[in-house]
Amino acid sequence: xxxxxxxxxxxxxxxxxxxxxxxxxxxxxxxxxxxxxxxxxxxxxxxxxxxxxxxxxxxxxxxxxxxxxxxxxxxxxxxxxxxxxxxxxxxxxxxxxxxxxxxxxxxxxxxxxxxxxxxxxxxxxxxxxxxxxxxxxxxxxxxxxxxxxxxxxxxxxxxxxxxxxxxxxxxxxxxxxxxxxxxxxxxxxxxxxxxxxxxxxxxxxxxxxxxxxxxxxxxxxxxxxxxxxxxxxxxxxxxxxxxxxxxxxxxxxxxxxxxxxxxxxxxxxxxxxxxxxxxxxxxxxxxxxxxxxxxxxxxxxxxxxxxxxxxxxxxxxxxxx
Numbered sequence: 001x002x003x004x005x006x007x008x009x010x011x012x013x014x015x016x017x018x019x020x021x022x023x024x025x026x027x028x029x030x031x032x033x034x035x036x037x038x039x040x041x042x043x044x045x046x047x048x049x050x051x052x053x054x055x056x057x058x059x060x061x062x063x064x065x066x067x068x069x070x071x072x073x074x075x076x077x078x079x080x081x082x083x084x085x086x087x088x089x090x091x092x093x094x095x096x097x098x099x100x101x102x103x104x105x106x107x108x109x110x111x112x113x114x115x116x117x118x119x120x121x122x123x124x125x126x127x128x129x130x131x132x133x134x135x136x137x138x139x140x141x142x143x144x145x146x147x148x149x150x151x152x153x154x155x156x157x158x159x160x161x162x163x164x165x166x167x168x169x170x171x172x173x174x175x176x177x178x179x180x181x182x183x184x185x186x187x188x189x190x191x192x193x194x195x196x197x198x199x200x201x202x203x204x205x206x207x208x209x210x211x212x213x214x215x216x217x218x219x220x221x222x223x224x225x226x227x228x229x230x231x232x233x234x235x236x237x238x239x240x241x242x243x244x245x246x247x248x249x250x251x252x253x254x255x256x257x258x259x260x261x262x263x264x265x266x267x268x269x270x271x272x273x274x275x276x277x278x279x280x281x282x283x284x285x286x287x288x289x290x291x292x293x294x295x296x297x298x299x300x301x302x303x304x305x306x307x308x309x310x311x312x313x314x315x316x317x318x319x320x321x
Contacts, residue, residue: 059152075199081223085151086215090174094317096211101239102203111201112194117180125171142184158192205234213317276321280312293320
């Protein structure tokens with residue numbers, strides 16, 4: 001009799017337990033739903049944050065909808081304003097001689113600066129970026145390279161004698177991309193250098209001061225409404241017919257490259273605020289240059305937007321005051 005009661009009790013308990021399982025499952029699902037919604041919201045915020053960081057690090061993503069190796073440039077709508085980061089730059093060439101300005105020339109627009117270089121001179125990438133075009137154009141750029149930079153600019157290097165890079169290759173500021181030349185529609189060895197935003201040519205003199213081997217500021221803010229006036233001013237200040245460069249007031253104001261012995265005879269860093277430069281010779285390091293010029297390595301790095309561990313190259317121009 002006792003055995004029958006035990007079996008009956010177990011049977012009832014089993015039935016009640018099985019009946020409760022769906023209810024418990026429903027409770028778990030009901031509890032999980034808001035958790036899932038919260039996790040989805042967290043994931044969305046995280047993804048948005050990642051996207052925003054990537055856009056900040058690579059502003060070019062805001063400007064260009066496609067990547068193509070088929071054309072040198074294609075104009076699209078310019079933003080009303082856009083800030084271009086000029087830090088961590090490298091001058092494409094140590095030459096200080098501008099032979100032709102940006103603007104109207106011989107009845108047509110000259111959409112870059114012409115810089116005097118000799119056949120075989122090393123041409124370097126102005127900023128970090130990715131090579132979009134490597135090509136030869138007989139009636140135009142000759143051997144040329146187009147780089148899309150992370151800061152939103154595209155730069156074009158024309159009339160070179162040789163390419164040193166390939167399409168879709170990533171480059172760092174200062175990497176060699178070609179050699180100076182006289183190819184294409186050219187009447188003498190020189191570098192034709194363009195800076196473009198959304199495919200539209202902007203005056204490189206707004207951003208690059210070849211005569212002083214420097215950029216004009218840490219940032220350049222392009223504004224549609226004031227651009228043309230600023231471009232004219234840049235030509236007057238930094239173009240072919242500008243006055244003597246303060247960096248070269250001790251000698252030829254348009255010296256292409258001063259011999260090392262002339263560099264060594266230059267006075268130490270000036271306390272008057274005069275801008276001075278040093279040309280790197282064989283065997284020199286940032287430490288030896290800083291000691292020679294009487295400045296700290298920190299100041300040398302800050303003036304040239306470089307890191308302490310950077311290896312300087314023979315012929316490189318470094319500002320030291």
